[in-house]
Amino acid sequence: MEFLIILFLLILNGVFAMYEIALVSSSKARLETLVAKGNKSARGVLKQLEEPEKFLSTIQIGITLIGIVSGAYGGVAIADDLVPLFSLIPGAEAYARNLAMITTVAVITYLSLIIGELVPKSIALSNPERYAILFSPIMILLTKVSYPFVWLLSISTRLLNRLIGLKSEERPMTQEEIKMILHQSSEQGVIDKEETEMIRDVFRFSDKRANELMTHRRDLIILHPDDTREKVMKVIEEEHYSKYLLVDERKDEIIGVVSVKDIILMVGSQRQFNLREIARPPLFIPESLYANKVLELFKKNKNKFGVVVNEYGSTEGIITLHDLTESIFGDILEEDETEEEEIVTRQDGSMLVEASMNIDDFMEEMGILSYEDLESEDFTTLGGLAMFLIGRIPKAGDIFTYKNLQFEVVDMDRGRVDKLLVIKRDEE
Structure with missing residues (x-):
């Protein structure tokens, strides 16, 4: 019986933990979309996000009380049931109570981590808006019931935040974060590849000269x-x-x-x-x-x-x-134009690349997301990259490397690099 009570408390703890992660991980944009579609529960979650201290206090009160009850009640009750079992072990009679208590604490701690924390939080992260909406009515009710304690904790939290100079300001989403969301949406198939490329090009448009x-x-x-x-x-x-x-x-x-x-x-x-x-x-x-x-x-x-x-x-x-x-x-061809590929992949896996290709476009094709060391330099094409890394006007046969890429100058047009042979090495 005691074990079932402890299991119930751990599951209840898991519900609180799940809602906590679901609430703080929910996207306001997605919730606003659901509200626009008539979802009233989503409106409730948005209101909770406007006063996070109040609802997080409710969650913390619940988790703390469950922890105290399960630790005190469960530790003693279940340990008493295990003492006779350890007494049957030859030579362990004198240590039976200690062994029972250690075993009880270890089992409750393990179950608390799995059932009360890790699994619920993983579930919440899989679809935070869904679970925030699911448990929102219950949490609103609990907040009203425990209002005096919640009010005291909320006031105390705000006061302490002011004393340490912490301001509750909503941080605007950066362009990098938007790009990451775009990348994830594309990987998950939410946005088509063509649409993703177009949106990325819109971001790059203002950065190009x-x-x-x-x-x-x-x-x-x-x-x-x-x-x-x-x-x-x-x-x-x-x-x-x-x-x-x-x-x-x-x-x-x-x-x-x-x-x-x-x-x-x-x-x-x-x-x-x-x-x-x-x-x-x-x-x-x-x-x-x-x-x-x-x-x-x-x-x-x-x-x-x-x-x-x-x-x-x-x-x-x-x-x-x-x-x-x-x-x-992207390239918009006229009626009599034929598309010219800037990158031609050969049978051996190497690539013949136009030196006039834009650095940003090339790096994206190669899957290189970080190249800040080049962004401050005064060139925008692969030909400029060749001159920068070689340190002089290149000539046919020159070889240079960047990250996991090996470049060879294969064709020159007077003093200008025309074509490059690129070999992509496996990253170590």
Whole structure:
């Protein structure tokens, strides 16, 4: 009989422990969603989270009382029942009571940890909102019954917190925590992989600068003021861009931006072919400007095309609304474009990687979540990483490593790294 009473007390202790963990682990966002769906019990849990001292005091009173009763009553009663058993052991008659007490305490402690703590808390953590809602009405009732004691404990707790300078402020969720929740939701299948990637790209969007998203000047297709109509039309037919930079190479000067629409109108009007006449002033964008600020500039100037310049005013490249869109949604191919893979996995497991690939995108593909040692450096591509780690302008055949990755420079385009061979080693 005594054992059944102790077992009941331990189970009751487990209920209190379960509710305590469920309450403090519950997500306010999930509870608010349930309230919006009409769940009244969820509203009760939210109210408890607004006054945690009150309900945690109730839980602590219950756990403490159960501990006292089970320890005092159970230890003596069950030990008395075990004394005759130990007395039957030859040579242990004189120590029978001590052995019975030690055994009783050990068994009750073990059961208390398993039934009264560990298992209930594990269950609560599996779905905290569910169990918080399940036991909420009982805890509200117990709080009302034990109100005088709860009030005294709550006041004492708040007073002591003030004395030690502890403020009860709700800490805002950081971007890292949101990313971790996103990662867990993706792993559990709550959010689709494509949606996860898009949300991650939205977070990264504001961290990227214009020089990370631009088309570099060496890759630009430009027009010159003395180009003939035939040459310009051939460029338009081959490249399929909507706008081009008009550059005077003799002065290394940007004259302006010409659109294909204006070129076609000029050709159709039969007037003299003069690109200077239709060139529009370019929108200059500092290379260090963040992507969200570039988007604001495009909106403000009703423009979709910007010239990226460095601190000295020299042209670094161009950036378009299309570039900004692709940084969130991924590559958006035109009708006649074919998708070019930045990472090509070979049969032996090694990877051929474009050196122009963004560092953040590459690290994510490799499963490397932490690379703070690179974030403060002044490069954004794998080509820049190669130059940084080698310490000079790379040449074909150069090998360098980062974390568990081995890189080999396999192709150069003048002084620029074009392709890298990457081998992923097993982490030790």
